[in-house]
Amino acid sequence: MLFLKASEVEKENYKLMSGAILPRPIAWITTLQENGKVNVAPFSYFNIVSAKPPLLSVSIRYDTNEQKDTSRNIFRNKEFVVHIISEEYLKQANMTSKSMGNTESELEYASLHAIPSTLIKTPGLKESKIRLECVYETHLNLETTDLIIGRVVGFHIEEELFQNGKISLEKLRPVSRLSGSRYGLLGEIIHVPKE
DSSP states (O other): OOOOGGGGSSEEEEHHHHHHHEEEOEEEEEEETTHHHEEEEESSEEEEEETTEEEEEEEEBBBBBBHHHHHHHHHHHSSSEEEEEEEGGGHHHHHHHTOOTSSSSSHHTTTTOOOOOOOOOOOOOOOEEEEEEEEEEEEEEEEEEEEEEEEEEEEOOOOEEEEEEEEOOOHHOBOOEEEETTTEEOOOOOOOOOO
16 A cells, blocks of 8 residues: 655645545535625535534635635624535536636626525525525634634525425435546435444
8 A cells, every 4th residue: 555644745635635535515605705795615625513513614725825715704704604515506616616806706707696694694695405604613724724613503494405304415416526626416325224
């Protein structure tokens, strides 16, 4: 088996980690810019931290050694909305990964629509079947990455997805990130009972 010492292949760490730790769920995150415009960006370094309290994490790498708009907006406003990306919106999700200026709108560029949130000021995306309204809980600054923990204060779930208190994977059809420009779709679902 090949062994690589992380400190000796530092330039390859991103490729090695994103190529090995997969599939990864993808979240669209909306935040509010200082000028009131809605910022939208997809993140695949995102996951559950805890159910009690309801916490999630998002890891946001710097862009050319500067914090991304999403991080700055979260730190300033102390809130954000996380959206689960469904298969039919993969193209728009990819479009929102484009780096844009503060005066440009990812919403317009990707033909997305803002919708008011219930408990926070930051709008969500109408196109998402699941939206999680979040408030800032804490963060770690990791050299060129912000690891942000958010507390979920509200769930928006499309009614057709919610059956017997559970979310239907078949109707949600979430997308996962693989490596490079590759993504994973739901595919076959298997059940393995606990022993």
